[in-house]
Amino acid sequence: MPGRGNRYSFACLHAWALMAPYQLTDFVSEIDSRYKVAEPETFWLCEQPMQRLLAEGLISRWINEQLRQLASDHQHLGDWSATEAVLHRGNGWLLSVAIFDSPRRFIHALPFSAFYAPFAELTGERYRLPAGFRNDVFDPGLRLEPAGTVKVDPNGLLRLETDQYAYDFQITQAIPVLRLVSASLRPLEWLFSKTTLQAWQANDAELSSTQLRVAAYVLGKIAHQSSIGALLELASHPHHAVRWAAIQNLGRLSRTEALAKIREAMNDVHPHLRRAAQKTLNQLDKRTQR
């Protein structure tokens, strides 16, 4: 006859078996309770919920449900693009299934943290970001250092530690990959040459940064005095290229306001702004001396 402890264990097991299967709402609650956007390192606390999500077949159930809804309603519109299906957009994170269908031309140093769980084996090269790497200061003189290979089995989980490494995956056939990604943690996404490993280009990590630079340019072209206040505000934006776009286009509206901002930029935290401000003031000095 089993003892009391065994009966208790059995009861627990029985209760667990009767519980509803792990749902997307359960996963969302777990991530929201673990990941605090203001503390980026808490993203790695999401590994356990990701493991559970994989172990309990939540993705298969979600895909089946999407297909059932499509079959019953042809107008059903999910949150999908040609290469990505979004399961959930959370506060500062996103869960999706993306198709990796072709190798990328460059090695990307990603601006967000991520877990990747491929549906088939995923292999690739890992590179260490160069010494002295500062995400917001693009420097084409920097070069990646090889740091070994990565290999993830189907349903395995890869931590993309993008604050230290860039990854180049070998894609010979389309592979669906479950991705849990944070929102951008850094302002730029760097691209490195695959042949020389040299830094090649940096792009905005956030669409809003690009849009604000374009907006500053348009305000400069329209050149109406009512835009001065907006450009002055943009001149304090956290993204250095937005700040400089605002100052440059302020120069089309008000010489006095622009000069004041250029003098302030001499003490900007970003070295490219300090140097561009110095260059502008030098050019002005040369003209006044003529």
Add this chain to the structure above:
Amino acid sequence: MSNDETIDTLDIADLEQDIGGMCAVEPAETRISAEGYWVVMVAPPK
């Protein structure tokens, strides 16, 4: 102040490193032209 007033403009230097916009696709070709400008060719959609 109205826009009809004469505006005294100021030419301001560019940043030494241009930053690309956020785009959904990789540039098909990126190079520096003979004149020293960045040329970014974006691949047409498949």
